[in-house]
Amino acid sequence: MEAKTLVLGVIGADVHAVGNKILEIALTEAGFNVVNLGVLVSQKEFVEAALETDADAILVSSLYGHAEIDARGLREALIEAGIGDILMYIGGYLVVGNQDWSEVEAKFKQLGFDRVYPPSTLPEDFIPTLREDLGM
Amino acid sequence: MSGSWVLVDIGSTFTKVTAVDIGQRRILAQSSAPTTIEDVSIGLRNALQGLGLDAEQLRQARKLACSSAAGGLRMVAIGLVQDLTAKAARLAALGAGARVLSTYSFQLTEADREEIIELQPDIILLAGGTDGGNRENILHNAKVLASLPNPVPVVIAGNRSVAQEVAACFPPEFSTYIAPNVMPQIGQLQVDPAREVIRRVFMEKIIYAKGLDKAGRWIEGIFMPTPAAVLRAGQLLSQGTAARKGWGDLLIVDVGGATTDVHSLGKGLPTRAGVVVRGLPEPYAKRTVEGDLGVRVSVLSLMETVGPDVLAQEVNWTREEVESRAELLHAHPDTLPESDEEWHFDRVLARLAVAHAVSRHVGRLSELYTPAGLVWVQEGKDLSSVATVIGTGGVLVRSHDPLAVLEGAGKQGDAPLELRPEDPLFFLDGSYILASMGLLAQEEPDAAFDILTDSLSNYKLARREQ
Numbered sequence: 001m002e003a004k005t006l007v008l009g010v011i012g013a014d015v016h017a018v019g020n021k022i023l024e025i026a027l028t029e030a031g032f033n034v035v036n037l038g039v040l041v042s043q044k045e046f047v048e049a050a051l052e053t054d055a056d057a058i059l060v061s062s063l064y065g066h067a068e069i070d071a072r073g074l075r076e077a078l079i080e081a082g083i084g085d086i087l088m089y090i091g092g093y094l095v096v097g098n099q100d101w102s103e104v105e106a107k108f109k110q111l112g113f114d115r116v117y118p119p120s121t122l123p124e125d126f127i128p129t130l131r132e133d134l135g136m
Numbered sequence: 137m138s139g140s141w142v143l144v145d146i147g148s149t150f151t152k153v154t155a156v157d158i159g160q161r162r163i164l165a166q167s168s169a170p171t172t173i174e175d176v177s178i179g180l181r182n183a184l185q186g187l188g189l190d191a192e193q194l195r196q197a198r199k200l201a202c203s204s205a206a207g208g209l210r211m212v213a214i215g216l217v218q219d220l221t222a223k224a225a226r227l228a229a230l231g232a233g234a235r236v237l238s239t240y241s242f243q244l245t246e247a248d249r250e251e252i253i254e255l256q257p258d259i260i261l262l263a264g265g266t267d268g269g270n271r272e273n274i275l276h277n278a279k280v281l282a283s284l285p286n287p288v289p290v291v292i293a294g295n296r297s298v299a300q301e302v303a304a305c306f307p308p309e310f311s312t313y314i315a316p317n318v319m320p321q322i323g324q325l326q327v328d329p330a331r332e333v334i335r336r337v338f339m340e341k342i343i344y345a346k347g348l349d350k351a352g353r354w355i356e357g358i359f360m361p362t363p364a365a366v367l368r369a370g371q372l373l374s375q376g377t378a379a380r381k382g383w384g385d386l387l388i389v390d391v392g393g394a395t396t397d398v399h400s401l402g403k404g405l406p407t408r409a410g411v412v413v414r415g416l417p418e419p420y421a422k423r424t425v426e427g428d429l430g431v432r433v434s435v436l437s438l439m440e441t442v443g444p445d446v447l448a449q450e451v452n453w454t455r456e457e458v459e460s461r462a463e464l465l466h467a468h469p470d471t472l473p474e475s476d477e478e479w480h481f482d483r484v485l486a487r488l489a490v491a492h493a494v495s496r497h498v499g500r501l502s503e504l505y506t507p508a509g510l511v512w513v514q515e516g517k518d519l520s521s522v523a524t525v526i527g528t529g530g531v532l533v534r535s536h537d538p539l540a541v542l543e544g545a546g547k548q549g550d551a552p553l554e555l556r557p558e559d560p561l562f563f564l565d566g567s568y569i570l571a572s573m574g575l576l577a578q579e580e581p582d583a584a585f586d587i588l589t590d591s592l593s594n595y596k597l598a599r600r601e602q
Contacts (some may be wrong), residue, residue, distance in 0.1 A: 005268070007322075013506040015412065033268065035322045040412055040504070040513065048217040049322045053269035064507045 004056040004134050007049045009037035012070030016063040019092070023061070026123035043074045047081050056134055057087040060113075065096035068107065075112025087133055089126070091117030140164060140193060141580070143572030144180065144201035144355055145362055146171060146348065148208070151179040154572045155187050155197065158583035161590065163567060165189065171205050177350045184354065199355040200575040204362040206346040209234040209338055212257040214281075215241055215318075216264040216273045221294065223416055224318040225263040228293065228327035230423045232334035233364030234259070243273055244280040253284060258342045259334060260288050262302065265295030267320045274298060278305035287311070289337050293318045293330040313337060325417050335360050363423060365574035366390070366528065367399050371421050372577040372585055373524075373592075374401035380585045386524035387557060388570070389494065389545055391486045391531040393432030393469050396493035399423045404499060404517025404555075411501070415515040422517065424497045429489040431482060431531055432469035435462045442488050450484045451477075483540055486531050490544030494556055501553045514555070522557040526592065528565035538564045539597040566595035 006027060010020050017039050024036045035053050037045055046058055058078075060071060071090060078084050090113045095104055101118055108116040114133065117126055139159065145152045151171045155164040167186030172179035184194060211234035215222030222241035229236050237255045240248055252260075260281060264274035274294040281290060287309040292302050296317055303312040315333040320326055343349050343358045351358065360368070366388060376382030385402030400422050406413060428437035439447055439462050448458045461481055465471055473479040499516025527533075527542045535541055542562045548554065569591055576584035 002268070013504055013511070015506060015508055015511055035266075037322065040414060040511070044219075048220055051217050051270060052220050052264075052319070053266045053322060054271065055269075066507070 003031060003033040004136065005033040005035060005053050006057050006059055007035045007037065007046060007053065007055045008059045008061075009041035009046060010039040010061045010063070011041055011043070011046070012062065012064075012066055013040065014062055014064045014066070014070075015039045016061075019063065020061055023059070023123060027059075027127070030123070030127050043070075043077050046074060047077050047083075050078070050083055050086060051081055055086065057089065057130065060088065060090040061092045062090065062094055063092045065093055067092065067094040068111070071108070071111055071113070088113050089115045089117065089130070091121050091126070093119050140189070140197035141576060142184070142187070142194070142197045142199040143569075143575050144183075144199060144351075145365075145571045146176055146180065146201060146203040146205045146351065146358070147362065148205050151176070151183045152568065153180075153183045153187060154569055155189060156572075156576070156583070156587055158576075158580050158587075161583060161586045163569070163587065163591070166567065173206060175350050176205065176348055177354060180351050180354050198579075200579070201351065201355045201358045202360050202362045202365040202571055202575055203343070203348055203358050206348065207235070208363075209334075209342060209361040210237055210256070210258045211235065211261060211334075212237055212252055212255060213239045213261045214244070214263060214277055215239070215294075216270055217241060220322070220416060221263045221265065221319050224325055224327065225261050225293065227325070227419055227422065228263075228318045228330040229261050229334065230425060231327055231364075231367065231419060231421060232331040232338075233361030233367065233423075234334065235425065244277045249280050249284070252281075253286075256286075257288060258345065259337055260290045261330065261334065262290055262292050263294040263318045265298070266322060267296045267317050269295055271295055271298040274302055275305065278302045282306045282310065289313070289341055291315055291330060291333050291337065293333075296320070311337075311341065319416075323417060325419060327419050331364075335364060359575060359578065362571050363397060363425075365571040366397075367421055367423055367574070368577055369570040369574035369584075369588060370399050370401045370526075372573065372581060373588060377581040377585055379582055383524050383589075385519070385522045386526065387494070387519060387522050387545060387560070388526045388528060389490050389532070389542065390527075390529035391489050391541065392430055392529055393531070394427070394430040394434050396426045396429040396489045397423065397529075398426075398493050398497040400497060400517060400519055400522070402517065402519060402522060404519055406514050407518050407521050408512075411512045411514045413514045418499075418517050422497070424493070426489075426493045426496060429493050431485045431489060432465050432471075435465045435485065438485060438489055438492075441492055447484070447488070450488070451481050453477075453481070479536055482531075483535060483537055486535065486541040487544040490541060491548060494545045495548075495551060495554055499555045501555065516555070518555040520555045520558045523560055524563065525557055525560040526563045526565055526570070528568070528570050532564060533566060533568060542597065562597040563592045564595040564597060565592070567591045
C-alpha cells in the first residue's frame with residue numbers, strides 16, 4: 001500500500017521550529033510521506049502544497065496563541081481549491097492563557113478541524129488515531 | 137589544443153560570426169551580415185566571408201551555432217499551482233532559452249486551448265504534481281493538448297508516477313519526451329534535466345521546423361537557442377573550469393528593443409543572519425525575460441511601468457515631449473538617436489528597463505512582526521553580494537555611457553529591501569562574445585574561459601561610486 005502523504009507546518013507568524021522538526025521525524029519514522037513546509041506557513045501554502053502532492057491530511061501546528069485568527073478560513077480555502085474533504089488536524093498552544101479545553105476544541109472543530117490537540121501532545125498520542133482516520 | 141573555431145549566432149536581424157584561435161586564446165576576426173530568413177545559409181555565408189579567413193582555414197575550422205532567428209524558441213509552460221509547478225515549468229523553459237508565450241495553471245479550459253492554438257508554440261512543457269502527488273490535473277491537460285489540431289512536441293516533466301500515462305494520451309503524430317519532474321517535492325526545484333531535454337528537442341526538431349537546418353552545410357549544427365548560450369557562458373564564467381577559478385556569483389543584463397533579459401548565476405542564499413527563506417527555491421542559473429520592458433517595440437509599456445511623469449522628470453522634458461518621442465520609437469523601432477538629448481533619452485530608457493527588470497529578478501526582504509519579535513523574510517534570491525554585473529546586447533554595447541545604464545542594476549535608494557548587487561564591478565560584453573563562448577564552452581571550456589575573461593577585462597567599466 002502506498003504511503004499516505006501529510007502536509008505539515010507551523011501556521012501564521014509563528015517561528016517555533018523545534019516541535020515541527022520532531023513531528024517530521026516521528027511521522028516519517030511512522031511510515032508517512034511527510035511534506036514539511038516548516039515555519040511561517042500561510043494558508044495559501046498549505047492549500048497549494050496539498051494540491052500538488054495530492055495530500056491525504058494537513059497537520060497544522062501553532063504555538064504562540066494566535067491559531068484562531070491564523071486558521072480561520074483555511075477549510076473554506078480548501079473547499080475553494082476542490083479538496084475540501086481533506087482530513088485536517090491542529091495542535092499546540094492554540095490560545096492564550098488557561099482556557100477551558102473543551103471550549104477550545106469546540107472552537108477549532110467549528111473552524112473545520114477534524115481533530116484538535118492540546119499542548120504537550122506526543123507523536124505517539126495521535127499517530128494511532130491518524131492511521132485510523134486515514135483508514136490504514 | 138589548437139586550431140580555429142567559428143562560433144555563429146543566427147539572430148533575428150543579424151547573423152554574427154566570431155573566429156577564435158584556441159591555441160593562442162584570441163579572437164581572430166568577427167563579422168556579421170543580415171540574417172536571410174528564407175534561406176539562412178545565404179546570410180551565414182556572407183557573414184563567414186566577412187571574416188577574411190582563407191578558404192582552407194575556414195574549411196578546417198570547427199563551426200558551432202546558436203540561434204534566436206525565426207521567433208526564437210517559442211514555448212508554453214503548464215503546471216498545476218501557479219506558484220509551484222507552473223512557476224517551476226516557466227523557470228525551466230526560460231532557462232532553456234525559450235520565449236515563454238504564456239504560463240498556465242490548473243486545468244486547461246477550452247479558452248486556454250484556443251489561446252494555445254493561436255500562440256503556436258514550438259514546444260509545450262507540461263508539468264503538474266509532485267512525484268507521487270496529484271495526477272488528475274496533468275492527465276486532464278494532456279488530453280486537452282492531445283486534441284490540438286496541429287501536433288506540437290511536448291516535454292512531460294510532471295508527476296513521474298503518471299508520466300507514461302500522460303505520454304500515452306497523445307496520438308502518434310505528437311512527439312513526446314519524458315523528463316524528470318521540474319518539482320519532485322514541495323520546495324525542491326529540479327529544472328536542469330528538463331532544460332536539457334528541451335535543448336535536445338530544439339536541436340533535433342525545431343531547427344528543421346523553422347528551416348534553420350539549411351545552415352547545416354556550413355556548420356556542424358545549431359546546438360541551442362542564443363539565450364541558453366548566454367546563460368551557459370555566465371555559468372562558465374561564474375564557476376570556472378577544473379583548471380580555472382571562476383568569478384563567483386554574477387548577473388548578466390541584456391536590454392533590447394522588445395525585452396530585457398536578466399541572468400543570474402548564484403545560489404542566492406541569505407547573506408545576513410536570522411533571515412527566514414520562504415517560497416519556491418530558485419535555480420542557480422536563473423533567467424528572466426521582461427516582455428514589457430524594452431527601449432523600442434516595448435517602449436510604451438516601459439513608460440507605463442515607470443510612469444510618464446517620472447520619465448519626464450528624469451530626462452527633464454515635458455510629459456508631452458516624452459510621450460511623443462516614445463510613440464515615435466514604438467512606431468519606428470529602427471530610429472537611432474541623433475541629438476544629445478535623444479541619446480540621453482535612450483540612456484534613461486535603458487537604465488529604467490534595467491532597474492525594473494532587475495527588480496523583478498532579484499529576491500526581496502520583508503519585515504514581519506511576530507510575538508517573538510521582528511523576523512526578516514526573504515523571498516527569491518539574495519544577490520546583494522554579487523560582485524560582477526555584465527551588460528550585453530546591442531543597446532548597451534552601442535550606448536555612449538553603458539555604465540550609467542548598468543547602474544540601474546545596482547542598489548536603488550527607493551528600494552532598500554530589494555536584494556540587488558550592492559557594490560559590484562561592471563563589465564560590458566563589448567566584443568559581443570558571450571553567446572559564442574557559451575557555445576565554445578561545450579567543447580573547449582578552458583579556452584572559452586580565457587578568451588571571455590580577457591575580452592571582458594578590456595571592457596571593465598569603473599566601479600560604482602557610493
